[in-house]
Amino acid sequence: MRLVVEAAEPGRRELVPLREASGRRLAEPLVATTDWPPFARSGLDGFAVRSADTAPASPGSPVTLRVAEAVAAGSLAAAPLAPGTAVRIMTGGAVPQGADAVVMLEQTADALLDGQPAVRVKHAAEPGQNIAPRGEEFRCGSVLAEPGARLRPGHVALLGTFGYADVPVYAHPRVAVLATGAELLPVEAPLAPGRIRDSNSAMVAALVEQYGGVPLLLGRVPDEPEAAARAITEALAQSDIIITTGGVSVGDYDVMASLLHRLQPPRDAAAGSEEAAPSQQAPSPEVPRTGFASEAPPPSTAAARQPAPPPSAAAELPPGSRPLFNKAAMRPGSPTSAAVLGGKLLLALSGNPGACFVGFELFAKPAIQRMQGAAAADALPKQATAKLAAGFDKGSPHERFVRTRLYTREGVLYADPLAFGKSSMMASIPDADGLIRIKAGPEGAAAGTVVDVILL
Amino acid sequence: MRLVVEAAEPGRRELVPLREASGRRLAEPLVATTDWPPFARSGLDGFAVRSADTAPASPGSPVTLRVAEAVAAGSLAAAPLAPGTAVRIMTGGAVPQGADAVVMLEQTADALLDGQPAVRVKHAAEPGQNIAPRGEEFRCGSVLAEPGARLRPGHVALLGTFGYADVPVYAHPRVAVLATGAELLPVEAPLAPGRIRDSNSAMVAALVEQYGGVPLLLGRVPDEPEAAARAITEALAQSDIIITTGGVSVGDYDVMASLLHRLQPPRDAAAGSEEAAPSQQAPSPEVPRTGFASEAPPPSTAAARQPAPPPSAAAELPPGSRPLFNKAAMRPGSPTSAAVLGGKLLLALSGNPGACFVGFELFAKPAIQRMQGAAAADALPKQATAKLAAGFDKGSPHERFVRTRLYTREGVLYADPLAFGKSSMMASIPDADGLIRIKAGPEGAAAGTVVDVILL
Numbered sequence: 001m002r003l004v005v006e007a008a009e010p011g012r013r014e015l016v017p018l019r020e021a022s023g024r025r026l027a028e029p030l031v032a033t034t035d036w037p038p039f040a041r042s043g044l045d046g047f048a049v050r051s052a053d054t055a056p057a058s059p060g061s062p063v064t065l066r067v068a069e070a071v072a073a074g075s076l077a078a079a080p081l082a083p084g085t086a087v088r089i090m091t092g093g094a095v096p097q098g099a100d101a102v103v104m105l106e107q108t109a110d111a112l113l114d115g116q117p118a119v120r121v122k123h124a125a126e127p128g129q130n131i132a133p134r135g136e137e138f139r140c141g142s143v144l145a146e147p148g149a150r151l152r153p154g155h156v157a158l159l160g161t162f163g164y165a166d167v168p169v170y171a172h173p174r175v176a177v178l179a180t181g182a183e184l185l186p187v188e189a190p191l192a193p194g195r196i197r198d199s200n201s202a203m204v205a206a207l208v209e210q211y212g213g214v215p216l217l218l219g220r221v222p223d224e225p226e227a228a229a230r231a232i233t234e235a236l237a238q239s240d241i242i243i244t245t246g247g248v249s250v251g252d253y254d255v256m257a258s259l260l261h262r263l264q265p266p267r268d269a270a271a272g273s274e275e276a277a278p279s280q281q282a283p284s285p286e287v288p289r290t291g292f293a294s295e296a297p298p299p300s301t302a303a304a305r306q307p308a309p310p311p312s313a314a315a316e317l318p319p320g321s322r323p324l325f326n327k328a329a330m331r332p333g334s335p336t337s338a339a340v341l342g343g344k345l346l347l348a349l350s351g352n353p354g355a356c357f358v359g360f361e362l363f364a365k366p367a368i369q370r371m372q373g374a375a376a377a378d379a380l381p382k383q384a385t386a387k388l389a390a391g392f393d394k395g396s397p398h399e400r401f402v403r404t405r406l407y408t409r410e411g412v413l414y415a416d417p418l419a420f421g422k423s424s425m426m427a428s429i430p431d432a433d434g435l436i437r438i439k440a441g442p443e444g445a446a447a448g449t450v451v452d453v454i455l456l
Numbered sequence: 457m458r459l460v461v462e463a464a465e466p467g468r469r470e471l472v473p474l475r476e477a478s479g480r481r482l483a484e485p486l487v488a489t490t491d492w493p494p495f496a497r498s499g500l501d502g503f504a505v506r507s508a509d510t511a512p513a514s515p516g517s518p519v520t521l522r523v524a525e526a527v528a529a530g531s532l533a534a535a536p537l538a539p540g541t542a543v544r545i546m547t548g549g550a551v552p553q554g555a556d557a558v559v560m561l562e563q564t565a566d567a568l569l570d571g572q573p574a575v576r577v578k579h580a581a582e583p584g585q586n587i588a589p590r591g592e593e594f595r596c597g598s599v600l601a602e603p604g605a606r607l608r609p610g611h612v613a614l615l616g617t618f619g620y621a622d623v624p625v626y627a628h629p630r631v632a633v634l635a636t637g638a639e640l641l642p643v644e645a646p647l648a649p650g651r652i653r654d655s656n657s658a659m660v661a662a663l664v665e666q667y668g669g670v671p672l673l674l675g676r677v678p679d680e681p682e683a684a685a686r687a688i689t690e691a692l693a694q695s696d697i698i699i700t701t702g703g704v705s706v707g708d709y710d711v712m713a714s715l716l717h718r719l720q721p722p723r724d725a726a727a728g729s730e731e732a733a734p735s736q737q738a739p740s741p742e743v744p745r746t747g748f749a750s751e752a753p754p755p756s757t758a759a760a761r762q763p764a765p766p767p768s769a770a771a772e773l774p775p776g777s778r779p780l781f782n783k784a785a786m787r788p789g790s791p792t793s794a795a796v797l798g799g800k801l802l803l804a805l806s807g808n809p810g811a812c813f814v815g816f817e818l819f820a821k822p823a824i825q826r827m828q829g830a831a832a833a834d835a836l837p838k839q840a841t842a843k844l845a846a847g848f849d850k851g852s853p854h855e856r857f858v859r860t861r862l863y864t865r866e867g868v869l870y871a872d873p874l875a876f877g878k879s880s881m882m883a884s885i886p887d888a889d890g891l892i893r894i895k896a897g898p899e900g901a902a903a904g905t906v907v908d909v910i911l912l
Contacts, residue, residue: 018643019673022662036882038647045705074639076650091705092639092807094650137881145886153662154885157809160655161882165644183530183548187474188621191494194532194550199616206478206609217475249501249547351548353613384864408840411906413869426492426617427593429610430601450867 001366003324004338005376007345008367010148011240012171018160021151023212024169025372030144033162035135040095043130047086047108048077048099051125062120066113071096086119101125138162148373150212170372175213175364176239177204178232180221180247180255181351200245200356203429204349207360208243213368221247221255228255229262233318236342240371243364246351248335256348260337263323318342329398329440333359353426358401358435361456381454386415388436388449395442403432404453415453432456457822459780460794461832463801464823466604467696468627474616477607479668480625481828486600489618491591496551499586503542503564504533504555507581518576522569527552542575557581594618604829606668626828631669631820632695633660634688636677636703636711637807655882656701656812660805663816664699669824677703677711684711685718689774692798696827699820702807704791712804716793719779774798785854785896789815809882814857814891817912837910842871844892844905851898859888860909871909888912 013027042048049065057063070088071077077087077096086103087096095102103125111118138144144158145151151159151167159167184198185191198220205215218235221228221244228247235242247256320343328336333355337348345367349359361381370379384406392402404415415436418428434453438445445451469483498504505521513519526544527533533543533552542559543552551558559581567574594600600614601607607615607623615623640654641647654676661671674691677684677700684703691698703712776799784792789811793804801823805815817837826835840862848858860871871892874884890909894901901907 018658019661019671022666034647038652039650071650072639073637074651092637092652137883152886153659153666154813154882154888156662157655157659157813157885158882160643160658161653161809163643163645163647163653165642181529181548183528187616187619189619191490191619194495194527195530196494196548197617197619199613202474202616203609203613205475206612210478210609215475353617357610357613384869385867386864387867408842408869411841411843411869412867413840413864425593426610426614429613430608432610 001362001380002376004345004347004363004367005370005379007324007338007340008241008370008379010170010373011173011371013168014171015166016169018156018165018167021159021167021169022153022156024151024167025212025369025374026145026147026149026151026155027168027170027373029146030159030162030164030167032138032140032142032144035140036138036161037132037134037136040134041132042071042089042091042093042095042102043132044102044104045091046089046105046130047103047119047121048081048089048093048095049086049101049103049121049125050081050083050099051101051127051129053084054101054103054121054123054125057121057124059122062109062122064111064113064118064120067117067119086121088119095131100127100131102130104130148375148378150369150372150374172212172214173240173368173371174216174238175208175368176216176218176235176242177201177208178218178221178235178242178244179351180223180228180244182223184220184246186219199426200349200351200353203353203357204243204245204360204364207357207364208368211365211368212372213241223255225255225258229259229317232259232341232346236318236344236346239344241345241347241364241367242341243347243349243360245349245356248337248348248350256337257335259317260323260326260339260346260348262317263321263339263341264326330358330362331396331398331400333362333401334398336363338363354403354429357429357432358403361435361454362401384413384434384453384455385450386413386434386436386453388445388447388451389414389416391447392417392436392438392444394444396438396440396444399440400438401435401454402438403428404434404436405431406433406453406455413453415451457818457836460801460803460819460823461826461835463780463794463796464697464826464835466626466829467629467827469624470627471622472625474612474621474623477615477623477625478609478612480607480623481668481825481830482601482603482605482607482611483624483626483829485602486615486618486620486623488594488596488598488600491596492594492617493588493590493592496590497588498545498547498549498551498558499588500558500560501546502544502561502586503559503575503577504537504545504549504551505542505557505559505577505581506537506539506555507557507583507585509540510557510559510577510579510581513577513580515578518565518578520567520569520574520576523573523575542577544575551587556583556587558586560586604831604834606825606828606830628668628670629696629824629827630672630694631664631824632672632674632691632698633657633664634674634677634691634698634700635807636679636684636700638679640676640702642675656805656807656809659809659813659885660699660701660816660820663813663820664824667821667824668828669697679711681711681714685715685773688715688797688802692774692800692802695800697801697803697820697823698797699803699805699816701805701812704793704804704806712793713791715773716779716782716795716804718773719777719795719797720782786814786818787852787854787856789818789857790854792819794819810859810885813885813888814859817891817910818857840869840890840909840911841906842869842890842892842909844901844903844907845870845872847903848873848892848894848900850900852894852896852900855896856894857891857910858894859884860890860892861887862889862909862911869909871907 065086068085071093073092081098109120208215324338333350336359366379521542524541527549529548537554565576664671780794789806792815822835893908
């Protein structure tokens with residue numbers, strides 16, 4: 001996650017109208033342009049008074065003040081408040097000079113004084129009562145929101161208050177979405193024997209939009225490694241980040257694994273690094289492909305097991321390309337890999353829908369948020385701690401991310417595991433509020449254990 | 457909340473492309489169109505075998521099987537698996553007839569048998585191992601999502617899997633947003649003495665969009681009650697629901713209070729109902745308006761205190777109009793009111809930004825969700841229980857909704873109150889994850905108390 005966030009740089013900026021700013025990330029710090037409130041405001045409907053005038057008031061012996069005028073919200077008193085007088089004032093009205101308290105309408109009674117309208121006050125008013133003094137909430141120049149902050153409706157209220165009709169935000173990153181796999185059909189196609197529909201592209205597009213990116217659905221990566229490299233290079237030209245699904249496993253047709261493998265340093269340089277070039281996990285791009293068709297004679301499978309030869313075709317990859325990680329110590333989605341290709345981030349997610357979903361949340365979401373200016377720490381998944389509602393008795397050599405529904409009881413947050421390990425189990429994806437992190441180990445975790453949960 | 461949800465009916469439906477369906481609410485139940493998986497699928501890369509053939513295998517005495525062919529994902533085996541043979545198979549490939557297990561590639565070794573490619577298996581395979589049988593996840597016809605369900609990216613994956621290229625959803629409700637208040641300036645205007653900018657309209661519009669509505673920003677309601685009634689009637693013609701901010705208080709210019717008051721039943725009918733027509737809370741529409749300008753002689757304030765006369769101008773309100781509630785026993789936002797006007801929902805929220813926000817979450821959000829087909833119970837705010845991180849020592853005659861930030865520690869959910877009561881405190885609105893419910897009473901609540909929290 002750290003490698004991905006470091007490789008994803010905040011991108012273009014743009015100005016958007018205030019009413020489109022919610023959900024976007026701020027590109028510049030915005031400050032209060034005035035004190036707020038900009039003048040001493042009445043907090044309610046009533047009468048502005050000099051508190052000293054009301055000091056002797058009691059229910060048995062009320063004070064009667066002549067009503068000098070009325071101040072609606074938006075207008076100003078004609079004159080400062082004279083001693084012995086009151087001014088009728090509405091919620092939000094500017095408190096007249098000389099007044100230092102507002103008495104609630106309901107705590108007064110109408111009266112006449114020398115035939116003029118007056119008001120009877122039955123309690124002494126405290127100085128400052130029911131008045132919001134100028135600058136009580138904000139001082140001019142104080143920061144309203146920092147760059148990278150994701151704007152919410154409450155920010156919109158703040159920015160509107162201070163006159164920001166247009167708001168500088170980061171542009172939506174353009175995210176190319178490609179699927180791999182000869183078995184994939186478009187969603188609208190009828191099923192055919194041995195084939196399935198590409199549901200990952202639409203899911204990834206929906207996730208991209210949810211986190212502020214613009215998805216570019218580019219269909220299927222060609223099966224052939226050279227064509228795949230070209231298609232991906234072309235996709236890079238029109239996008240800020242590229243997400244692929246599938247093709248990262250150890251299968252003989254896993255073009256993404258093949259492509260990523262070309263970015264690996266020579267094997268000597270990788271010595272000592274367990275993940276850099278595991279020989280069984282990244283097939284050579286030179287695996288013979290004829291012979292694997294179902295009607296041809298069976299080929300040797302040896303090619304997929306050999307240490308990869310030097311990446312002869314690497315020249316086709318654009319400059320500014322380097323691996324970030326090749327496979328991840330996680331379940332589901334251990335084949336998930338990432339690279340920088342031509343200076344842009346390439347995330348190769350698993351083809352299993354559940355693993356694809358987890359990989360997106362762990363790697364793509366932080367990258368997309370970082371590209372919109374989120375601080376590096378803020379781009380990483382938000383976590384909570386919760387008690388396991390049910391035991392999870394399956395161990396794993398790698399940390400496991402288990403989809404969960406969260407609920408509370410008596411102030412305790414419970415995480416109820418939804419999918420017991422099968423990374424292809426789709427039904428639980430829409431129900432997940434979080435991902436329970438189960439540490440690597442032979443035992444899983446017992447009910448009641450406090451676990452870390454990534455919030456979705 | 458119940459009254460509002462009952463008055464908000466699910467609205468128009470439309471078909472949208474799958475990739476635009478996330479965030480929308482489903483208008484019809486959608487079902488699995490096939491079994492899933494549609495065929496027995498290999499869960500990983502390896503070799504499809506007859507488990508019986510591998511029964512004698514051990515690391516010291518492996519079984520060698522001739523590799524008959526290779527099945528990529530998307531293709532089919534040419535022939536059923538003959539005894540003594542294996543088929544190379546990729547993740548997602550259709551398991552050939554006759555095979556009942558898949559052995560992981562990494563647990564095999566290449567071999568030759570009579571000069572032909574073969575594979576050496578060192579462990580007995582369990583029947584069914586690494587195979588997802590047809591229909592394991594879904595049976596054809598099983599329900600994927602019910603009407604009213606809010607679609608998430610995981611639903612998009614499900615619907616794509618089953619070929620739903622277009623999805624029947626509820627249309628975005630059109631929500632008219634109007635502000636009241638002579639003091640209000642547009643966001644882009646420079647401040648003037650005694651005036652403030654209308655920040656509520658943009659905030660409400662952002663909230664409307666967040667919950668699936670389309671906001672129609674209609675500016676400011678005229679100050680004059682008859683003109684206000686006309687403006688609101690016109691707004692109804694182009695919207696499914698109308699939300700106003702401000703003008704619901706006891707002030708002499710509170711046009712919304714005046715308008716809502718016309719919907720009240722005659723006072724006799726309201727006898728015994730505390731909230732129906734409190735004489736001090738709803739000024740008459742006939743309050744004389746000249747004389748209130750700051751330079752004119754002071755008026756009597758008596759009009760605002762009189763029992764309202766029969767609603768003489770009620771004929772101007774469209775048929776199908778009735779009050780839902782006039783004021784609410786809550787803080788902030790006690791003037792919040794609701795009515796049905798011409799068969800459509802009118803929500804009159806408070807003008808204080810904090811109270812407006814709370815009123816939106818409590819009343820407008822459920823209505824907007826209900827209009828998109830959410831089940832009545834599902835339209836109501838989602839709640840959790842949490843421990844108060846800090847005491848809240850302010851009592852209130854009404855239930856109080858305190859903005860809060862939520863966090864967990866050791867599996868306990870804590871609610872940290874953000875805004876201590878001042879309903880105009882804007883700074884805490886963007887930071888709020890929830891609203892703590894503090895029961896009415898003289899004492900508030902102590903730190904550590906378990907409280908209900910409405911999740912935002």
